[in-house]
Amino acid sequence: MMNKLFRKKSVDQIIADAQQGTGLAKVLGVRDLVSLGIAAIVGAGIFSTIGLASYEGGPAISLLFVFVAFACVFTALAYAQFASTVPVSGSAYTYAYVTFGELFAWIIGWALVLEYAVSNTVVAISWSQYFVSMLEGFGVHIPKWLVMAPGYAIDAHEKFLSEGMNALSAGDKVGLYAYQSAPRVGEVPIIFDLPAGLITVLVTWLVYIGIKESQRASNIMVAVKVGIILLVIAGGIFFITPENWTPFMPNGIPGVMGSVAAVFFAFIGFDSISTTAEECKNPQRDLPRAMILCLVICTILYVAITLVLTGMVNYTELNVKDPLAFVFKYVGFDHMAGIVSVTSVVAITSALVVYQLAQPRIWMTMSRDGLLWKKFARVHPKYRTPSFATIVTGVVVAIPSLFFKMDFFVDLTSVGTFFAFILVCGGVLYMDYTGLSAKSKFKVPYINGKYLIGLGFVVAWIIIYRYGQGALQEWKKMPWLEIVEHKSLLVIFWLVWLILAIMGFKYRFSLLPVIGILINLYLMSQLGASNWIIFLIWLAVGLVLYFVYGYKHSRLNKGE
Numbered sequence: 001m002m003n004k005l006f007r008k009k010s011v012d013q014i015i016a017d018a019q020q021g022t023g024l025a026k027v028l029g030v031r032d033l034v035s036l037g038i039a040a041i042v043g044a045g046i047f048s049t050i051g052l053a054s055y056e057g058g059p060a061i062s063l064l065f066v067f068v069a070f071a072c073v074f075t076a077l078a079y080a081q082f083a084s085t086v087p088v089s090g091s092a093y094t095y096a097y098v099t100f101g102e103l104f105a106w107i108i109g110w111a112l113v114l115e116y117a118v119s120n121t122v123v124a125i126s127w128s129q130y131f132v133s134m135l136e137g138f139g140v141h142i143p144k145w146l147v148m149a150p151g152y153a154i155d156a157h158e159k160f161l162s163e164g165m166n167a168l169s170a171g172d173k174v175g176l177y178a179y180q181s182a183p184r185v186g187e188v189p190i191i192f193d194l195p196a197g198l199i200t201v202l203v204t205w206l207v208y209i210g211i212k213e214s215q216r217a218s219n220i221m222v223a224v225k226v227g228i229i230l231l232v233i234a235g236g237i238f239f240i241t242p243e244n245w246t247p248f249m250p251n252g253i254p255g256v257m258g259s260v261a262a263v264f265f266a267f268i269g270f271d272s273i274s275t276t277a278e279e280c281k282n283p284q285r286d287l288p289r290a291m292i293l294c295l296v297i298c299t300i301l302y303v304a305i306t307l308v309l310t311g312m313v314n315y316t317e318l319n320v321k322d323p324l325a326f327v328f329k330y331v332g333f334d335h336m337a338g339i340v341s342v343t344s345v346v347a348i349t350s351a352l353v354v355y356q357l358a359q360p361r362i363w364m365t366m367s368r369d370g371l372l373w374k375k376f377a378r379v380h381p382k383y384r385t386p387s388f389a390t391i392v393t394g395v396v397v398a399i400p401s402l403f404f405k406m407d408f409f410v411d412l413t414s415v416g417t418f419f420a421f422i423l424v425c426g427g428v429l430y431m432d433y434t435g436l437s438a439k440s441k442f443k444v445p446y447i448n449g450k451y452l453i454g455l456g457f458v459v460a461w462i463i464i465y466r467y468g469q470g471a472l473q474e475w476k477k478m479p480w481l482e483i484v485e486h487k488s489l490l491v492i493f494w495l496v497w498l499i500l501a502i503m504g505f506k507y508r509f510s511l512l513p514v515i516g517i518l519i520n521l522y523l524m525s526q527l528g529a530s531n532w533i534i535f536l537i538w539l540a541v542g543l544v545l546y547f548v549y550g551y552k553h554s555r556l557n558k559g560e
Helices: 011-018 030-041 044-085 092-099 102-137 150-163 170-181 194-208 211-239 252-257 260-267 270-279 283-312 323-330 334-368 387-403 406-410 412-434 452-467 469-477 480-486 488-507 511-524 529-553 555-559
Strands: none
Touching (some): 030 270, 044 092, 044 260, 044 270, 044 323, 092 102, 092 412, 102 194, 102 412, 102 529, 194 387, 211 283, 270 334, 334 387, 452 469, 529 555
């Protein structure tokens, strides 16, 4: 049984399977892929969660964007090598099937299902906030009970009962009004986010009718998106007050690192490019170029916009869901705030399109391998898209976006993504060891890590011993149970680094994929325990499905 759980598909086998009549239209070039990447990366991250990140970490969040982008470069290089070697849909799921075997492939595929569904839910909720703000600017007011998750209204009502009206913020008062004015079934108020659900349905219809139509719409929306960001940067420069950048790191390193999930959420979009491999004209050449280009472009945009926002308004004012429009209202430039609100609706829609494109293609690939129901692999005869998988994706995203708070999802988006990124970087080490890299048309630059990985481990501990005595003393005072509960991932990080140092010395590992593994693993350690509990529950459900259905119906199992 163990041999079957870790059975692998060869590169030639995966490519042959993909060519057996999938019917997907090959229409995407480098420009289209870069556009899709920017559409995914510059979405709710820059129009919504960047405000929360700046509120928690101050102007120093700009450095966190650089650090996270630096981490993503190593991962992007690993993705690029895999994309040039295995040019089929499926992203990290397919790459894991080649290197680590079927069980790991299922785990990654199941994690990506969570990543894309949760990410698009966040984007849909953020879109709703901007859309409602835009309509109000034109004098159109939708009832409050139709434009928010019930959790916000219930929390506001409970706060009002316990602390009184004077304790409510402006947002709480809106939630309280929604609770009081909502129609009821018995004693239960009917409250849901209708715009978030509707935009999900509309975008699902767009990606259902064709990749070409989706790509054209995405290109137009990306042009609008980049234009408005450049306009915000150019216009905001004149309102920057340098005093707002002081203190630069008001809550210290913990405050900055506490926003890792919100910041990393912004960059997970480059993974979605690899899911369109079977619709690329020349995937082995174009996918690596597109991944690196969109990562560089988006990093520059994020750092610039963060510095402008925190320069225009003190970081303590940025805990809002529409920060780009808010900063111009704050400085009295209402006309610009209106323009931002209108164009942001278009800009965020493009991110929805890309995520809704990516999810069905992962399901399609898993179904083609026999791990999911056959209907998920069905391709529409006219539109040449994975029709059934696209409809299911729409349902999976639309329902949570109607009823759940955005705060619940933001951290959860990153857990599965970190896991996938680590396995992709580790997969490159496996490819080098087994000789699979010889088939790669693009390779991660090789830097011999035989001595450097272990040297880095020793230097890191010397630095901690010299300058981190406070942290070491804190660890000594913590009971074992608390260490297991809150610091176990950090312990795993150091153990993995030690193991990689030993194996790197023995097998002459390439340094760059190892750096990608370590940075992603360290960022994972900064996420809250509650996110890991939810992820592990999700993983357990996925394993049950695999052993009930996927293990038996796997094409490799039938082949054997």
